[in-house]
Amino acid sequence: MAFDLSDTRAFEDEIVRIRRRIHAYPELSYHEFETARLVAQKLRSMRITVKAGVGGTGVVGLLKGARPGNVVALRADMDALPVTENVNVPFKSKRTGVMHACGHDTHVAMLLGAAMVLSRNRDELHGQVKFLFQPAEETGGRGGAKPMIEAGAMNNPKPDYVFGLHISGTEPSKVFALRPGPLMAAPDTFRIRIIGKGGHGSAPHEGVDPVFVAAQVVVALQGVTSRMIDQREPFVVSVCSIHSGTKDNIIPDEARLEGTIRTFNEKTRAQAKRSVKAVAESVSRAFKARAEVEFKPDEYPVTVNDPNVTKRAVSILRRIPGTRTVECKPIMGAEDFSRFLQKAPGTFYFLGTRNPRKGCLNTNHSSEFKVDEDVLKYGALSLANLAYEFGKPN
Numbered sequence: 001m002a003f004d005l006s007d008t009r010a011f012e013d014e015i016v017r018i019r020r021r022i023h024a025y026p027e028l029s030y031h032e033f034e035t036a037r038l039v040a041q042k043l044r045s046m047r048i049t050v051k052a053g054v055g056g057t058g059v060v061g062l063l064k065g066a067r068p069g070n071v072v073a074l075r076a077d078m079d080a081l082p083v084t085e086n087v088n089v090p091f092k093s094k095r096t097g098v099m100h101a102c103g104h105d106t107h108v109a110m111l112l113g114a115a116m117v118l119s120r121n122r123d124e125l126h127g128q129v130k131f132l133f134q135p136a137e138e139t140g141g142r143g144g145a146k147p148m149i150e151a152g153a154m155n156n157p158k159p160d161y162v163f164g165l166h167i168s169g170t171e172p173s174k175v176f177a178l179r180p181g182p183l184m185a186a187p188d189t190f191r192i193r194i195i196g197k198g199g200h201g202s203a204p205h206e207g208v209d210p211v212f213v214a215a216q217v218v219v220a221l222q223g224v225t226s227r228m229i230d231q232r233e234p235f236v237v238s239v240c241s242i243h244s245g246t247k248d249n250i251i252p253d254e255a256r257l258e259g260t261i262r263t264f265n266e267k268t269r270a271q272a273k274r275s276v277k278a279v280a281e282s283v284s285r286a287f288k289a290r291a292e293v294e295f296k297p298d299e300y301p302v303t304v305n306d307p308n309v310t311k312r313a314v315s316i317l318r319r320i321p322g323t324r325t326v327e328c329k330p331i332m333g334a335e336d337f338s339r340f341l342q343k344a345p346g347t348f349y350f351l352g353t354r355n356p357r358k359g360c361l362n363t364n365h366s367s368e369f370k371v372d373e374d375v376l377k378y379g380a381l382s383l384a385n386l387a388y389e390f391g392k393p394n
């Protein structure tokens, strides 16, 4: 028995209510205090064991099924973004400058919806379901998955499988999109300081012009993409900020560049970082400048979906009536769900919410991001069914 829409019917309104409540009171990364409190209270009301304050504001729930089986973890992130909402809905953000523009409010609501279905059917349930409510997905290297794992979220019991769902403003409403293998990129932020020797603009030969050197470095870095990395490997390097100088006739002492690298496997990633450093340093040296290259530590790994688990997940998602499941292309964005996938095989998947008829047209992170709330019950149902099916003993 897997669940269908008759199992979510009793909870549909509640899922939407929870989503709207969280949407109206969004909280930034590591400040998800009210959201975490709401999550803990809802889980307890379902007689699910709760541990709060896991890795910051994280909440872990554990539901024991009546039958023996696997431990399946389901994850939702809880943080909002520093964006001022530009959508006129009755539950519009009441906090200027803060908005659930990535849809993490829907993730919390859908996971609580899955918990409602699963806890009501605990007598039928195999194994155990672990609910991971994560703080701070949006913070880059300081994302909440790592402190949660360090606080033991992936132990006692150790999940055999882990699943995560993300709402997508680009996929059409009620479409599940996923792929086996690498799904989302590893992001690496770099800073390059080019140290020259300042002087008069009329006599560049007496100094070392860091502006000129910076320009050479920007151009040369594109050679890493086109000439140093295997063209069959997706790879992006972008210099997105350059700062130097104060006046038209003064050669400054230094220039600062910042940019991002995106890769899809750890080997290419290491090679790319090495090459960016080597190119910046040696191009600078050729022109008598010196480059200091730094990478931000602890950035998210590549999000890799386990091929076998994903294949089985696709067949489970395909059975959800009223939805479609498609294979999507890899995405250059990043996710710290990747850290959970390093601890247990699993799948990260998207649920489309783009619906022109309802004005749901903008992408995640837009101030006009609007979710088609009809999809929420399908999302909850998908999580409940993945937990139920993968909980069965192998």
Ligand SMILES: [Zn+2]
Binding pocket: 102, 138, 364, 365
């Ligand atoms: Zn986001």
Ligand SMILES: [Zn+2]
Binding pocket: 102, 103, 104, 137, 166
């Ligand atoms: Zn997100």
